[in-house]
Amino acid sequence: MTDSPREKFIVPIGPQHPALKEPGNFEFTVDGEIVTDAAVRLGFVHRGIEKACETRNYTQDLYLLERVCGICSHIHATAFVLGVEKLAGVQAPPRAEAIRVLAAELERIHSHFLWLGVAAHEAGFDTLFMYTWRDREVVMDLLESLSGSRVHYSVNVLGGVKIDLSQKISDQIKKEMDFLEERTHYYMKVVTTDDTFIGRTRGIGKLSKERAELLGGVGPTVRASGVKRDVRVIAPYSGYKDFSIQVITDDEGDLEARFVVRIKELLEAYRFIRVVLDQLPPGELTTRIKRKIPEGEVISRVEAPRGELFYFIQSNGTEMPARVKVRTPSLCNWGTITDVAVGHKLADMPMLLVGIDPCFSCNDRMVEIKSQSTPSHIMSWESLRKYGIEYYK
Amino acid sequence: MNLSLHPLILLLIFPGGLFLMNIGLLYEWIDRKLVARYQNRVGPRWFQPLADTIKLLAKEEIIPQGVHKGLFLALPVIAITGALTAAVYVPLFGFRAVYSFEGDLIVVLYLLSMMTLCIGLAGANTLSRFTIVGATRALTQMFSYEAPFLLALLGPAMAAGSWNIGKITAYASNNLWLILAQPIGFVVALVGLMGKLELPPFDAPEAETEIVAGALTEYSGRGLALFRIGKNVEFVVGITLVVLFYLGGIANPIEFILKTAGLLIVITALQSLFARLRIDQTVGLWWRLGALMALLQLLAIIIGKYLGEFLR
Amino acid sequence: MAIGVLFGDLLKSLFSKPVTENYPFVKRKAPENLRGKLVYNPEKCIGCMLCVKDCPSNAIEVLIVDIKNKKFVMRYHPDRCVYCAQCVQLCRFNCLSMSNSQWEMASTSKNTFDVYYGREEDIAEILERAARPGIDLPPYGKPRPT
Numbered sequence: 001m002t003d004s005p006r007e008k009f010i011v012p013i014g015p016q017h018p019a020l021k022e023p024g025n026f027e028f029t030v031d032g033e034i035v036t037d038a039a040v041r042l043g044f045v046h047r048g049i050e051k052a053c054e055t056r057n058y059t060q061d062l063y064l065l066e067r068v069c070g071i072c073s074h075i076h077a078t079a080f081v082l083g084v085e086k087l088a089g090v091q092a093p094p095r096a097e098a099i100r101v102l103a104a105e106l107e108r109i110h111s112h113f114l115w116l117g118v119a120a121h122e123a124g125f126d127t128l129f130m131y132t133w134r135d136r137e138v139v140m141d142l143l144e145s146l147s148g149s150r151v152h153y154s155v156n157v158l159g160g161v162k163i164d165l166s167q168k169i170s171d172q173i174k175k176e177m178d179f180l181e182e183r184t185h186y187y188m189k190v191v192t193t194d195d196t197f198i199g200r201t202r203g204i205g206k207l208s209k210e211r212a213e214l215l216g217g218v219g220p221t222v223r224a225s226g227v228k229r230d231v232r233v234i235a236p237y238s239g240y241k242d243f244s245i246q247v248i249t250d251d252e253g254d255l256e257a258r259f260v261v262r263i264k265e266l267l268e269a270y271r272f273i274r275v276v277l278d279q280l281p282p283g284e285l286t287t288r289i290k291r292k293i294p295e296g297e298v299i300s301r302v303e304a305p306r307g308e309l310f311y312f313i314q315s316n317g318t319e320m321p322a323r324v325k326v327r328t329p330s331l332c333n334w335g336t337i338t339d340v341a342v343g344h345k346l347a348d349m350p351m352l353l354v355g356i357d358p359c360f361s362c363n364d365r366m367v368e369i370k371s372q373s374t375p376s377h378i379m380s381w382e383s384l385r386k387y388g389i390e391y392y393k
Numbered sequence: 394m395n396l397s398l399h400p401l402i403l404l405l406i407f408p409g410g411l412f413l414m415n416i417g418l419l420y421e422w423i424d425r426k427l428v429a430r431y432q433n434r435v436g437p438r439w440f441q442p443l444a445d446t447i448k449l450l451a452k453e454e455i456i457p458q459g460v461h462k463g464l465f466l467a468l469p470v471i472a473i474t475g476a477l478t479a480a481v482y483v484p485l486f487g488f489r490a491v492y493s494f495e496g497d498l499i500v501v502l503y504l505l506s507m508m509t510l511c512i513g514l515a516g517a518n519t520l521s522r523f524t525i526v527g528a529t530r531a532l533t534q535m536f537s538y539e540a541p542f543l544l545a546l547l548g549p550a551m552a553a554g555s556w557n558i559g560k561i562t563a564y565a566s567n568n569l570w571l572i573l574a575q576p577i578g579f580v581v582a583l584v585g586l587m588g589k590l591e592l593p594p595f596d597a598p599e600a601e602t603e604i605v606a607g608a609l610t611e612y613s614g615r616g617l618a619l620f621r622i623g624k625n626v627e628f629v630v631g632i633t634l635v636v637l638f639y640l641g642g643i644a645n646p647i648e649f650i651l652k653t654a655g656l657l658i659v660i661t662a663l664q665s666l667f668a669r670l671r672i673d674q675t676v677g678l679w680w681r682l683g684a685l686m687a688l689l690q691l692l693a694i695i696i697g698k699y700l701g702e703f704l705r
Numbered sequence: 706m707a708i709g710v711l712f713g714d715l716l717k718s719l720f721s722k723p724v725t726e727n728y729p730f731v732k733r734k735a736p737e738n739l740r741g742k743l744v745y746n747p748e749k750c751i752g753c754m755l756c757v758k759d760c761p762s763n764a765i766e767v768l769i770v771d772i773k774n775k776k777f778v779m780r781y782h783p784d785r786c787v788y789c790a791q792c793v794q795l796c797r798f799n800c801l802s803m804s805n806s807q808w809e810m811a812s813t814s815k816n817t818f819d820v821y822y823g824r825e826e827d828i829a830e831i832l833e834r835a836a837r838p839g840i841d842l843p844p845y846g847k848p849r850p851t
Contacts, residue, residue, distance in 0.1 A: 011522050018605060030526075033672065056761070063761040063789045124593060124600065124669020127711055130432040134724050141736075148740035148803070154789045162794050163738070186714075194710040196594060196668040346526065347671040350603055433718040435725045666709040 008037075011346060015044050019122060019350040022360035026337075026353070030346050038341040040334050045361045050324055057319040058084055058158060058293060068326065069362045070151050071114060074107045075304045076326070077156045082237055083300035083313040084158055088293050094242065095283040096160035101239030102276050103147070103155045104302075105269045109180070110139045111305035112262045115357050116187065119259070122350040123200045128190065135183050138176050145169060160286030170277050177270045184266050191259045201255040205340050205352045208253060215335040219307025221356045222336075224261045225253035231303040238302075243279070245272055255355050291319055304329055306357045328362035403491045409480050416486075417625030418442040420632075420657070427661040442625070446618050454614030460519050468515045469612070469619035475507035476626040483630055484562060484637065487646040496556040501634070502543060505589065508627055509535045512598075512620070516608025527607030530672045531598035534588060537679040538595075542585030544687035548578040549638040551694050558637070566642030578690040579639045581683055583656075586631045587663065588679070590624070594667035595675055632656055740788045741808035745779045745822035749798040752777050756792035756801065765792060770827045778823035778831045783810055 008029050015023035023044035029037035049068055053061045066077040078100055085092060092100075113136035120128035140150045147153040147163050155161050191197060212222040222229065230247040232240045248264045250257040293315045300311040307329025314323040333356040341352060404410060421442040429436030456465055482497040484490040490497075509531060516528025549571050550556055553564035565571055572579045588595040599607040609620055636643060636652045643649045670678065726733065735741070743765075750767075752775060757765050764786035770776040793801045812818070821828050 009522065009525075011526065013603075019603065032529075033526075057759070059759045059791060060761040063787060063791065066789075067787075120668070124596065125667070126593075127432050127665040127715065128668075130434060131711075131714065134433055137724075145736035145738065148736075148738040148790065149788065152787075152789075154740075154791075157791070157794055162790065190710045193707045194668070195708050196670060199670065199674055200668055345671060345673065347597065347600065347603055427719075430719050430723065431715050433721070433724050435723045435727075662712075662715060665715060666711055 013349065013353070019353070020360070021118065022358075024358070024360045024363075026349070028341065028346065028349055033345045033347070035341050035344055035346060035349065038338045040338055042334075042360070042363055045363070050326065053321055053324040055320065057291070058321065061321060061324065062156065062158065063154065065324070065326070066152055066154065069328070069359055071111050071359060072107065072304045072306065072309075072362070073152050074103050074155060075302055075309060077154075078104060078238065079300045079302045079309055079311045080313070080324075081156045081158060082302070083298045083311050084293060084315075085289065086298045086300070087296050087313065087315055088289050090159060090287055090289050092160045092238075093283045093285065093287060094281040096285050097239040098242070098276055098280055099161045099163065099165065099285075100156065101243065102165075102273060103143075103153060105273050105276075106139060106143055106146075107153075108305045109266055109269050110136060110143070112266050113139065115262065115305075115354075116259075119351070119354045120197075122354045123197060125197060128187075128197075132187065135180060138180060142173055142176055145172065157286060159289040160284075162285070164285060165277075165280065170280075174274060174277060177273055181267065181270050184263060184270075188260070188263045191263065192256070198256065200348075200351060201259060204255045204344065204348050205355055206252070206254045207336055207340055211339065212253070212336065215339060216332050217307075217336050217356075218329045218332045219304075219357070220248075220258060220261045220265065221307070221333050223248060224250045224257035226251045229308075231301050231308050235301060237300075239276070242281075243272065243276055255351060258355050292317060293319075293321075306330055306359060306362075307332065326362075328359070330356070330359045331363050333358075400491070404481065409477065409485075409491060413477065413480050413485065413626055413629065414622055417622060417629050418446065420629050420653075421625050423654070423657055424628075424661055424664075427658065428665055431661065431665040446622065449613075449618035449621070450615055452614040454616060455611075457519055457521070457611045460611075464514070464518050466616070468511045468518070469616040469623070472508045472511035473619045473623035473626070475504045475511070476623045476630065479504035480626060480630050483558060483633055484643065485629070485633055485649075487643045487649045490559055493557060493559045498546065498550060498556050498558050498561070501558065501630075502546070505627055505630065506535065506539065508623055509589070512608045515612065515620075519611040521611055523605045523610045524608050527598050527610065530600075531591075531608055533672055534591070534595065534598055534675060537676040538585050538588035538683070541581050541679060541683035541687040542589060544684070544691060545578045545582035545585055546634070546638060548575050548687075548690055548694055551691070551698070558634075562637045562642040565638055566644060570639070570641040572639045572641075575639070575690055575694065577686050577693075579635075581687045581690065582635050582639060583660070583663075584683070586635055587660065588675070590628055590631060592660070593664050594670050596669060597672040597675055600669060632660075735805050735808060737805055739803070739805040739808060740790050741804040741806065742783055742810060743781055743786060743792070744802050744804050745781065746800050746802075747777055747779070747823045747827070748800070750777050750800045751775060751798065753797075755795045759791055759795060760786075761789060761791070762787050768831055770823075770830055776824070776827050778821060778827045781820045781822060782818055783820060784818040 009031070010027050010029050012025065012027050014020050014025045025041040025044070027039045027041075028035045049064065052064060056064060062077055062080055065080050066073045068076050113132050117129040117132040117136070120126070120132065143153055144150045146165070146169055147155055155163055191201075207217075207222070207225045209226040212225040212227050217227075218229065226249055228247050228249050230245075231237070232245050233247050236244075246268055248261050248268060250261050295315055295317045297312070297314045300313070302309050309329055310327040312323070312325040312327075313321055316322040336356060337352055341349065344352065398407070406412060419442075422437065422439055425441070426436040456462060479501045481491045482493055482501050513528045513532040513535070516524040516531065549561050549565060552571065552575070553561040555561060555564075568574075591599050599609075609617060612620060632653050633643075633649075636649075636656055640652050640656070643652065752767060752769065752772060754767055757767055762785045764782045766780040768778045768780060770778055788803070790803055793803055810817075821831070823831075
């Protein structure tokens with residue numbers, strides 16, 4: 001059995017697989033149940049958004065970039081708007097900034113509940129999946145009564161926000177925060193004490209602090225390994241300059257630590273929202289901003305629910321941007337999986353994948369690899385189609 | 394109760410054969426509806442499993458490349474045959490068993506295991522990466538739960554002093570309910586039933602999020618429908634066995650409905666409570682905890698029997 | 706360490722009504738700021754075309770009937786619209802608003818996705834002027850089917 005060279009038995013997860021909600025290709029080389037190698041291939045959801053940004057003016061781009069991801073849509077729009085406002089030299093009024101971070105924290109709550117459900121589903125724990133998504137409906141209804149839509153809230157405009165908070169909505173939010181806080185404590189108890197669930201999460205995917213920093217991970221994934229990195233605290237933007245927030249870390253570094261960190265972030269978000277609602281500054285909602293943004297380049301960093309989101313905007317003085325570059329947090333975290341996967345069992349792979357909270361639609365941007373051998377060239381549609389057919393033969 | 398009908402009718406229409414398959418569909422519906430209610434959802438309507446089966450039977454059967462065609466087409470038929478033949482020896486719905494002879498408990502258990510064997514073979518036959526992993530897991534799981542489950546069903550057999558299902562049920566209905574006399578055995582039998590039927594938390598061979606559909610990934614159309622019907626029949630037969638032995642036998646159809654419904658509520662609650670166990674955790678749990686508990690129970694029964702005779 | 710921590714919740718769910726709403730039979734009232742279908746009031750419109758310029762998906766067209774007397778007709782494509790309410794934000798005279806009662810917009814025919822807003826006589830004039838395929842648009846000269 002061991003004399004002949006071992007044939008590689010590769011189990012593919014994706015692009016079509018019940019474990020993934022979006023397409024992505026992972027190939028795990030297994031030996032029985034133990035994984036010996038892992039490889040990642042992305043690029044299935046490339047939509048050419050960065051190129052499309054160059055032919056639309058800034059306002060249209062705002063709504064286009066909002067639709068990069070459905071779960072973290074508001075934070076993409078906020079990052080873009082903060083960058084453009086910095087280029088134009090305009091500061092949004094304090095009430096607008098406060099409403100922006102309020103929506104951002106509500107979005108974080110909705111994203112973490114969604115993630116809890118999906119992670120429970122990957123572990124085979126469908127009951128917890130149904131319960132967390134039932135509680136997530138509360139947040140979605142809140143966002144709907146606040147902004148008018150359950151996803152893609154479109155809260156931002158260049159120079160401020162569109163929506164205003166009345167006393168009735170403010171009271172409703174506070175009431176729902178109480179309800180959600182009670183449920184979150186219950187989920188914390190479930191995640192840390194249920195025997196079967198701990199059997200799937202404790203001690204799996206242990207990532208040490210040095211390794212996490214070396215691989216350049218971001219977000220709650222590496223905060224669970226003890227890396228104290230949170231853009232809202234290191235480089236405060238928008239409303240976080242007026243209202244402070246705490247960094248949540250955990251030292252274990254395994255899957256259970258990632259659950260604990262995200263649930264604690266939920267509790268921190270509830271406290272933050274209550275503070276913002278109590279101290280909401282009065283004033284107007286928007287300021288004037290010119291249609292032609294002056295020339296320049298700007299970098300804008302915000303903290304999405306998955307980690308640090310990075311925007312680079314280059315303007316050439318016209319109504320349309322010259323270049324918009326989006327670097328989403330999920331892209332940084334893939335390295336942590338392939339690093340840790342070897343030695344674990346096949347059944348742990350979906351749990352590891354979901355532990356970094358992957359958002360495939362955010363991921364696919366164009367990367368130009370300058371290779372020595374083949375020169376880069378531009379393909380026409382016909383030749384691209386022919387190439388694709390030949391490749392898959 | 395006794396049924397005096399022509400044996401062919403007993404075998405093919407009632408209570409075996411067609412009627413049993415329909416009761417299997419009914420039980421699948423009750424199971425799904427109860428699980429949905431535990432999860433705060435509505436759940437499917439009563440004709441959903443029937444609609445699923447009819448739809449599957451009407452679809453095209455795709456035979457993947459590289460399989461042994463005869464084996465591929467024959468395995469679903471063998472699986473459902475095993476389950477239906479096992480039902481012949483079990484007294485279902487409160488009626489006496491169609492045929493019975495001394496030692497038919499062993500035959501029934503063997504026939505029920507044939508279904509799992511067929512699933513394992515089907516997975517190994519289709520050379521897809523998912524099915525091979527699924528087949529390995531199914532066979533591994535079979536090696537782990539068979540021994541404790543058999544020992545748990547052996548307990549009542551020892552107490553009754555016979556291998557004949559009919560005689561064991563007579564003993565069980567005449568004496569104190571065995572769930573009270575042999576509680577550990579009941580727990581092992583119940584959890585063993587969940588392992589045999591690949592119900593969560595023991596559904597590693599069929600883990601949807603890891604290996605698509607396990608050993609049955611490449612099946613479609615008629616083959617898949619037959620496997621599903623076979624699984625439902627096994628569900629009914631398994632529950633009936635546990636109820637017969639531990640819940641005091643079944644005297645008439647009304648008692649059948651009540652007792653099996655009660656057991657179903659407990660089984661579905663257990664289904665929804667736990668996360669899925671990895672295959673190595675399942676094997677570890679069974680061989681460490683399950684076999685130990687079953688042996689303990691047997692020891693208790695043996696000691697109890699000797700003490701009883703000694704005191705008499 | 707505990708087994709079956711969810712048990713209390715499980716029992717409670719068994720005896721309470723499911724959370725699912727049977728949609729076609731039970732319709733929840735939409736919140737006030739729901740962004741539904743766009744509604745246009747031609748009375749105050751001055752034809753600045755800002756809404757057309759900034760729409761991310763080209764869902765609005767403002768057709769000029771008579772520019773001196775400020776008669777405009779808006780052609781709105783609900784299937785292209787992303788319901789972002791940017792046009793509502795931009796309009797300085799509050800001609801546009803998003804309805805909160807019309808949000809069920811699935812349809813089986815294509816002409817529900819070609820909505821004209823405006824005064825009656827203006828819409829009639831626009832449709833009169835519209836090109837007739839085969840007569841004003843190519844292929845020319847094809848006899849009209851009798």
